[in-house]
Amino acid sequence: MKLLVCGGAGFIGSTFARLRLREQGDAVTVLDKLTYAGREENFQDLTEEPGFRFVHGAIEDPGAVAAAIAAGSPEAIVNFAAETHVDRSIAEPDAFVRTHALGTYVLLEAAREQGLRYLQVSTDEVYGSIDVGTFNEDSPLRPSSPYSATKTGADLLVASYFHTYGLPAVICRGSNNYGPYQYPEKLIPLMILNALNGDSLPVYGDGMQVRNWIHSTDFARAIGHVLEHGDPGEVYNAGGPDEEANIAVIRRIIDLTGAEESQIDYVTDRPGHDRRYSLSSEKVRALGWAPNVRFEDGLAETVAWYRENAWWWEPIRSGDYRGYYERQYGRSLQP
Ligand code: NAD
Numbered sequence: 001m002k003l004l005v006c007g008g009a010g011f012i013g014s015t016f017a018r019l020r021l022r023e024q025g026d027a028v029t030v031l032d033k034l035t036y037a038g039r040e041e042n043f044q045d046l047t048e049e050p051g052f053r054f055v056h057g058a059i060e061d062p063g064a065v066a067a068a069i070a071a072g073s074p075e076a077i078v079n080f081a082a083e084t085h086v087d088r089s090i091a092e093p094d095a096f097v098r099t100h101a102l103g104t105y106v107l108l109e110a111a112r113e114q115g116l117r118y119l120q121v122s123t124d125e126v127y128g129s130i131d132v133g134t135f136n137e138d139s140p141l142r143p144s145s146p147y148s149a150t151k152t153g154a155d156l157l158v159a160s161y162f163h164t165y166g167l168p169a170v171i172c173r174g175s176n177n178y179g180p181y182q183y184p185e186k187l188i189p190l191m192i193l194n195a196l197n198g199d200s201l202p203v204y205g206d207g208m209q210v211r212n213w214i215h216s217t218d219f220a221r222a223i224g225h226v227l228e229h230g231d232p233g234e235v236y237n238a239g240g241p242d243e244e245a246n247i248a249v250i251r252r253i254i255d256l257t258g259a260e261e262s263q264i265d266y267v268t269d270r271p272g273h274d275r276r277y278s279l280s281s282e283k284v285r286a287l288g289w290a291p292n293v294r295f296e297d298g299l300a301e302t303v304a305w306y307r308e309n310a311w312w313w314e315p316i317r318s319g320d321y322r323g324y325y326e327r328q329y330g331r332s333l334q335p
């Protein structure tokens, strides 16, 4: 297939591009704005692959979208492009509204004009929090944060293009991802790097919030599976095999890195913090997908990757991220 992968310089988008180029022999054009989270380092091993192209631009810019389509002549658009951190959406929601609402609209219009298939990458956070049981694709949408609310808005716009214009669009909602190349503002890479560098490990509230963890390669494969086998107009959830409380995840990271229990620091909770996410993936499993990576194994591999790839994270930890960290946590990272 020829694919336009929007947001392909980010964590999951670059993982998806790598798998599609190397395992499926697809041609992949990445369109990415290169925000703080989008980095050319994430796809520097792909630039020599036949079929790989990179176009620098924003999804809300119709000219950039047209240029990327002209460059790659795609059959389908896969949209990963997003602002993705809940804490940043609480501090500064502006870019979340622009990218998720306007950006998704511009991509949908381009897909409609050019007769392209469309896959929207979405999140379990659109369903909100669930204390007991699991969400399925028919569960009500009750997002809690500006991040999840604007992602929900994008999903509804995608659905409207299927119902109104017959656009062959599908939505794939993932649970919390982890793996190589994840920006260290998110729980797992933040804790790994803080553990390795002797920084404190900031636990929000009581640390008993539960997340359903999926390895990024499993989610990337689920997205490919939905693209190939999903029915237009449908939503498919893709969750990981294991759920765990945050404090238990942090204790695993302490064991894997040799950090000290005394590095744990209970800090003020996130406003509007969702207690638990839990996702049923029966529908995409019925299409033949299943996750391959158990959390225990994937986390150990992820810790090893961060240990071995300081070239990737050192420029982040010595750059603008330091200022973000001070604003968010009220303390500095170790020099
Ligand atoms: P990320 O923050 O690592 O990457 C996002 C990418 O989008 C970056 O390369 C960034 O430069 C790009 N981008 C942002 N705004 C853009 C714009 N206006 N135009 C073009 N490019 C833009 O995010 P990620 O964790 O890889 O998430 C990718 C997708 O998966 C998102 O849609 C997210 O909502 C979804 N998702 C993420 C998770 C998770 O746990 N990380 C879970 C479920 C779903």
Ligand code: TYD
Pocket (backbone or CB within 6 Å): 085, 086, 087, 176, 185, 186, 187, 188, 190, 202, 203, 204, 205, 207, 209, 210, 211, 246, 270
């Ligand atoms: P995060 O990685 O931000 O993902 P999401 O909010 O999208 O689930 O956070 C995962 C969980 O970890 C969430 O319950 C918030 C918690 N958390 C902390 O306790 N400390 C932190 O420093 C961060 C970033 C997250």
